[in-house]
Amino acid sequence: MDVIFGNLDLWGSAIKNTLLVFLFGGLIALVLGIIVGAMRVSPVPIARGVGTLYVNIIRNTPLTLVFFFFVLGYPALGMPKMSPLVLGVLAIGIYTATYVAEVLRAGINTVPVGQAEAARALGLPFGQVMGLVVLPQAFRSVVPPMMSVFIALLKNTTVAAGFSVAELGALRATVNDAAGRPGSPMEVLLWVAAVFVVLVLLLSLLQNRIEKKWRIVR
Secondary structure, X not given: OHHHHOOHHHHHHHHHHHHHHHHXXXXXXXXXXXXXXXXXXXXXXXXXXXXXXXXXXXXXXXXXXXXXXXXXXXXXXXXXXXXXXXXXXXXXXXXXXHHHHHXXXXXXXXXXXXXXXXXXXXXXXXXXXXXXXXXXXXXXXXXXXXXXXXHHHHHHHHHHHHXXXXXXXXXXXXXXXXXXXXXXXXXXXXXXXXXXXXXXXXXXXXXHHHHHHHHHHO
């Protein structure tokens, strides 16, 4: 326990940064994923093409390379300076959005075509058809796979440790005996793994509550 109680400042900062990357990265992934998912099923060929291109390029690029672009390549373009934490949020959000889009597209395909056609027959534009008829049903059908995407996002936050983001994945390098703090690197890694297990269990509980609530609505 000295590994934790002897380094409360480091653990507190690491957990906070991990949650920040997860929450804001997840928000970006969800919003952008909904937009791209809608583009993937859009009746407009250009929108479908852009959505397909985005998913195929970003999803097939290793996450580490996406981080390299944002943390190292982004400043080289002369863009406004951002902190490593913000750049890490953007990198993981834009990367995860491709998986959100594909899960959502699969959910959209489970909605009977007749419902969308009926909505269009009533004069609703594409945006309202998606927002009022298709997406609400699609979300209910993709809760488990969507939560799996966000669990993967949570674990992927450790990649940010290699790009100057002081989150849980970086604790092995910061908590050490040389700095006068107790605990071997292996002990730190085991505690980090335990924290991630707890966070994943909390997400699983949230998934169960959402599934039960939406099952009653149906």
